[in-house]
Amino acid sequence: MTLSRIVFYAFLWIVISCSPALAENTAQNLAKISSQLSKNTKLCADFVQEKSLKVLNRPLISNGRMISLANRGVLWEVTTPFPSKVLVKETEMINWAEDGTKTHSSYARSPLFSALTQVFFAMFTGNLDKLETPFTMISNISEDAWQLNLTPTGPKLAKVISSIRVTGQEYVEEITIAEVRGDTTKISFHNITSDNCQLRKVEEASFAN
Amino acid sequence: MQTKALPIAWLLIVVTAFSWLGFRLATAPAVNTNLLSMLPKSAIDTVANQTVTQVQKRFERQVIWLIGASDLATASAAAKDVFVAMENTGQFETLLLEHHEDMAHRIGAFYFPLRFNLLSNDLRELIKTRKFDEIEQSILTRYFSPQSVLNSSVVTKDPLILLPQFLEERVAQTKERPTIENGFLTIKADGKVYILLAGALSETPFSLQIQKQVMPILDQLRTTLPMKYPGSVFLMAGALPHAAAGVNTALDEMSSVGLGSILGIIIMLYAIFRSPLPLGLTLISIAVGIGGGLAACLVIFNQVHLLTLVFGSSLVGISVDYSLHYFCGRYRYGATWEPHGALRHIRAGITLGLITSVIGFGGLLVAPFTGMRELAVFSSVGLFFAFGCVIAWYPTLTHTLKEPRFPKLLKLAQIYQTFWRRNWGWRAKTFAAVFLLSMIFGCFQLTAQDDVRLLHTLDPDVLAEELRARDLIGRNLSSQFFLVEGIDEDDFLFREEMLTQQLRSLQTEQRLDGYLAISDFIPSASRQKENRELLSQLIEGEQSVLKRVSDTVGLPQETLYAYIEGFELSASMPAVDLNQWLQSPVSKPYRHLWIGESTRGVIGVVGLKGVFDLSALHNIANQDKRIHFRDPAGEVSNLFTEYRQQTVWLTLVSYIIVMMIIMFRYGVRQGVAVLSPPIIAGFSCFGLLGLFEQPISLFNVMALLLVLGIGVDYALFFKETGSVHPSTLLAIGLSSITTLLAFGLLAFSSTTGIHAFGLTVMIGILVAFLLSPMAGMNDSKHTG
Numbered sequence: 002m003t004l005s006r007i008v009f010y011a012f013l014w015i016v017i018s019c020s021p022a023l024a025e026n027t028a029q030n031l032a033k034i035s036s037q038l039s040k041n042t043k044l045c046a047d048f049v050q051e052k053s054l055k056v057l058n059r060p061l062i063s064n065g066r067m068i069s070l071a072n073r074g075v076l077w078e079v080t081t082p083f084p085s086k087v088l089v090k091e092t093e094m095i096n097w098a099e100d101g102t103k104t105h106s107s108y109a110r111s112p113l114f115s116a117l118t119q120v121f122f123a124m125f126t127g128n129l130d131k132l133e134t135p136f137t138m139i140s141n142i143s144e145d146a147w148q149l150n151l152t153p154t155g156p157k158l159a160k161v162i163s164s165i166r167v168t169g170q171e172y173v174e175e176i177t178i179a180e181v182r183g184d185t186t187k188i189s190f191h192n193i194t195s196d197n198c199q200l201r202k203v204e205e206a207s208f209a210n
Numbered sequence: 211m212q213t214k215a216l217p218i219a220w221l222l223i224v225v226t227a228f229s230w231l232g233f234r235l236a237t238a239p240a241v242n243t244n245l246l247s248m249l250p251k252s253a254i255d256t257v258a259n260q261t262v263t264q265v266q267k268r269f270e271r272q273v274i275w276l277i278g279a280s281d282l283a284t285a286s287a288a289a290k291d292v293f294v295a296m297e298n299t300g301q302f303e304t305l306l307l308e309h310h311e312d313m314a315h316r317i318g319a320f321y322f323p324l325r326f327n328l329l330s331n332d333l334r335e336l337i338k339t340r341k342f343d344e345i346e347q348s349i350l351t352r353y354f355s356p357q358s359v360l361n362s363s364v365v366t367k368d369p370l371i372l373l374p375q376f377l378e379e380r381v382a383q384t385k386e387r388p389t390i391e392n393g394f395l396t397i398k399a400d401g402k403v404y405i406l407l408a409g410a411l412s413e414t415p416f417s418l419q420i421q422k423q424v425m426p427i428l429d430q431l432r433t434t435l436p437m438k439y440p441g442s443v444f445l446m447a448g449a450l451p452h453a454a455a456g457v458n459t460a461l462d463e464m465s466s467v468g469l470g471s472i473l474g475i476i477i478m479l480y481a482i483f484r485s486p487l488p489l490g491l492t493l494i495s496i497a498v499g500i501g502g503g504l505a506a507c508l509v510i511f512n513q514v515h516l517l518t519l520v521f522g523s524s525l526v527g528i529s530v531d532y533s534l535h536y537f538c539g540r541y542r543y544g545a546t547w548e549p550h551g552a553l554r555h556i557r558a559g560i561t562l563g564l565i566t567s568v569i570g571f572g573g574l575l576v577a578p579f580t581g582m583r584e585l586a587v588f589s590s591v592g593l594f595f596a597f598g599c600v601i602a603w604y605p606t607l608t609h610t611l612k613e614p615r616f617p618k619l620l621k622l623a624q625i626y627q628t629f630w631r632r633n634w635g636w637r638a639k640t641f642a643a644v645f646l647l648s649m650i651f652g653c654f655q656l657t658a659q660d661d662v663r664l665l666h667t668l669d670p671d672v673l674a675e676e677l678r679a680r681d682l683i684g685r686n687l688s689s690q691f692f693l694v695e696g697i698d699e700d701d702f703l704f705r706e707e708m709l710t711q712q713l714r715s716l717q718t719e720q721r722l723d724g725y726l727a728i729s730d731f732i733p734s735a736s737r738q739k740e741n742r743e744l745l746s747q748l749i750e751g752e753q754s755v756l757k758r759v760s761d762t763v764g765l766p767q768e769t770l771y772a773y774i775e776g777f778e779l780s781a782s783m784p785a786v787d788l789n790q791w792l793q794s795p796v797s798k799p800y801r802h803l804w805i806g807e808s809t810r811g812v813i814g815v816v817g818l819k820g821v822f823d824l825s826a827l828h829n830i831a832n833q834d835k836r837i838h839f840r841d842p843a844g845e846v847s848n849l850f851t852e853y854r855q856q857t858v859w860l861t862l863v864s865y866i867i868v869m870m871i872i873m874f875r876y877g878v879r880q881g882v883a884v885l886s887p888p889i890i891a892g893f894s895c896f897g898l899l900g901l902f903e904q905p906i907s908l909f910n911v912m913a914l915l916l917v918l919g920i921g922v923d924y925a926l927f928f929k930e931t932g933s934v935h936p937s938t939l940l941a942i943g944l945s946s947i948t949t950l951l952a953f954g955l956l957a958f959s960s961t962t963g964i965h966a967f968g969l970t971v972m973i974g975i976l977v978a979f980l981l982s983p984m985a986g987m988n989d990s991k992h993t994g
């Protein structure tokens with residue numbers, strides 16, 4: 002047996018014997034993050050989306066407001082530079098055109114967006130265990146902040162997304178999605194409110210669909 | 211002598227007919243269960259009609275299941291069970307459960323090379339109206355939206371995001387909800403995951419054999435699935451469950467109507483004659499009548515429709531009349547009774563009765579309505595065979611017939627008859643006048659209802675399940691559709707585009723919910739060329755939309771020029787045509803819209819959803835003679851209207867002939883007396899229906915025909931066999947009881963049309979019987 006073989010087996014042994022500990026560690030961390038995350042039925046935030054496409058000279062930056070209501074969906078309203086509005090529900094997606102006409106569609110068309118939505122729903126409801134099947138999760142916890150790295154397990158998602166990084170404290174503060182092709186999308190949240198969040202009439206109406 | 215030759219000759223005829231019938235029934239299918247196939251096919255345009263038939267056959271063979279459970283794994287296991295069970299029946303041409311996960315990839319691979327030739331309808335309109343700012347705005351919105359499908363590769367090859375826009379519009383157009391997950395078409399709704407299984411039967415769902423092979427297994431799955439997979443849901447849609455439910459009802463009704471009247475007749479005959487001879491002979495003549503009618507139908511139409519059998523089973527009620535008259539004569543003569551004399555006595559009456567019945571049914575023969583013609587042949591020939599038995603066999607076989615003991619019924623008949631002989635006071639006359647006037651008033655209150663549902667009463671449970679499934683899938687194509695013809699494939703696409711353009715404007719006016727057309731998925735060559743030209747308006751020039759978008763999002767110059775170069779190079783590429791699309795897997799969900807070659811070129815279908823304005827659609831079809839609008843349900847309803855009106859005229863003509871025969875024989879005064887009971891009976895049926903606000907249809911008119919026929923029979927018997935002895939009234943009374951047994955039971959049918967038929971006959975026969983002594987009224991005054 003060559004030395005390299007021995008090293009290899011030794012390494013393998015370490016990996017195998019350590020992995021339950023690792024898993025346990027992750028499970029503990031997830032529980033900790035879950036407990037840190039505020040579980041609110043209502044969540045509002047301003048968001049900045051920074052989409053960096055490899056082929057474009059500069060990132061595409063948009064601002065807007067996000068409202069999440071448990072069991073009713075997530076409403077994304079882009080205010081600048083080009084207004085748009087979309088309501089994401091568990092089974093479908095509703096888009097509003099500028100003139101107010103809406104189109105319903107099944108939301109599985111964009112794997113990126115559906116993965117994002119999945120992460121979102123899990124984070125907002127504190128059900129991190131729901132992410133365990135579609136992703137391999139590695140967590141990193143410090144005093145008052147945490148970070149989660151998600152790697153897709155399914156081949157369909159793995160073809161598009163290389164990893165998703167989520168950071169936050171009491172709330173999710175930033176989500177970064179790295180695509181296999183080298184494009185990245187970063188969404189950061191500010192002014193996060195839950196109980197104090199007042200829905201405008203238009204927003205109320207949007208959820209009624 | 212005639213007395214020897216006739217029975218043997220008749221026996222030979224009957225044996226021949228029955229041998230042929232037995233052979234025919236054993237060798238080939240005889241019963242057609244598709245209720246709608248009874249209806250005539252309008253013969254205006256054969257190519258279009260053939261296609262309609264083809265389209266309908268294709269649609270009716272389709273079956274869809276939705277198997278739901280709380281999670282995908284359970285639902286897919288349950289769906290696989292259904293799939294295997296259905297495959298094992300061997301009755302399916304196709305069964306599709308698992309799908310390619312990479313459909314999205316295939317769609318991309320097919321359409322991507324074609325992207326310079328495709329534009330969404332919305333974008334076409336915007337370019338045509340030169341709303342370039344709006345176009346720029348909408349493209350940029352896509353770039354900056356959180357749900358954007360953009361990535362580097364899309365932006366490089368399609369910086370205006372044209373293809374996603376085109377494909378999204380297609381998806382929105384179909385409005386179907388299933389998405390592929392783990393290789394299954396799934397729908398998520400109310401906390402459950404449903405999996406779609408689709409199949410096409412190898413034969414029509416109206417085939418009894420298919421129903422027998424498939425339905426019991428489905429019923430079994432319905433009970434076993436929830437046990438094996440708790441919380442699972444089983445939904446089924448398609449013509450198959452409806453056909454099976456319809457056949458079951460019809461068969462049940464046929465056997466209960468047939469059985470009910472036979473039982474009634476047996477009990478009655480035995481109670482009155484207390485001898486097996488009259489009973490046996492009557493049953494034989496009924497059987498010979500039905501057999502003869504069936505054989506004649508098979509000879510002429512090579513099939514007999516299930517509904518004809520249902521109506522025909524009530525033939526029992528009329529064919530028994532001839533026998534009843536013969537046997538009731540036994541009361542009249544007591545000890546002097548003699549078979550040949552008895553026959554002589556009733557021969558004129560039953561012969562005239564047969565002739566008028568056949569003339570009455572003969573009217574139906576003129577109608578170009580398969581079902582009615584079958585009914586006419588079945589009834590006329592059936593009656594003739596029953597009549598033949600009485601004439602040919604009864605005298606020879608009834609030498610030993612004893613005088614029946616049952617004077618009580620005779621007494622009743624006597625009492626009723628003397629009631630009619632009394633001089634009528636002013637009270638009775640006023641009552642009669644008021645009654646007649648109110649019946650006539652009722653007739654003016656009549657409304658018509660000619661809906662297709664008359665024939666096709668859908669089982670409410672099956673229907674509810676079907677609607678639930680269609681609702682979940684979002685596949686709610688209406689029964690109306692367009693047929694588009696073309697000289698060749700490209701001409702077809704071109705004409706269809708002209709059509710869909712008009713349909714879209716109906717859509718914006720909310721007169722139509724949606725449509726499904728092939729040309730939306732693969733535009734004609736000229737449309738593809740036009741799209742390129744429109745697209746060039748966005749690409750070319752220093753201030754083009756492409757240039758402005760590129761500047762805003764930061765698309766590098768070299769990428770921009772590479773794209774423009776790609777656009778220019780693609781001009782030399784040949785357009786993708788319909789056949790290439792048909793061969794690609796991307797066309798799979800829509801291939802049923804393509805019919806293919808016809809004798810005039812090629813033909814295809816445009817499906818419609820939510821039709822709110824039929825006349826607008828008819829108008830569109832009138833502009834191009836190669837575009838046909840079809841509304842099968844509406845066409846059937848129109849046919850019902852047309853044939854209801856036609857049957858009214860046929861009935862009138864038939865009965866004018868009958869009237870002339872009767873007037874010729876009895877003179878005007880006595881003729882009126884003979885005709886009054888059936889005519890008043892007819893008025894009463896329709897008068898009562900009108901007063902009770904029951905809408906009438908073809909089936910009530912058919913019933914009227916029967917009421918008149920039977921009513922004339924009763925009056926004729928009364929007139930011919932003498933109104934003095936109560937035996938005639940007894941015979942008429944007995945025969946109206948059998949008729950009521952036969953048709954009265956039809957009134958309980960769940961098929962609206964048959965129910966209407968039964969109810970009308972029930973009222974009419976009752977009135978005709980009660981009034982029948984009227985036929986002898988003038989008589990009695992003369993004879994004293």
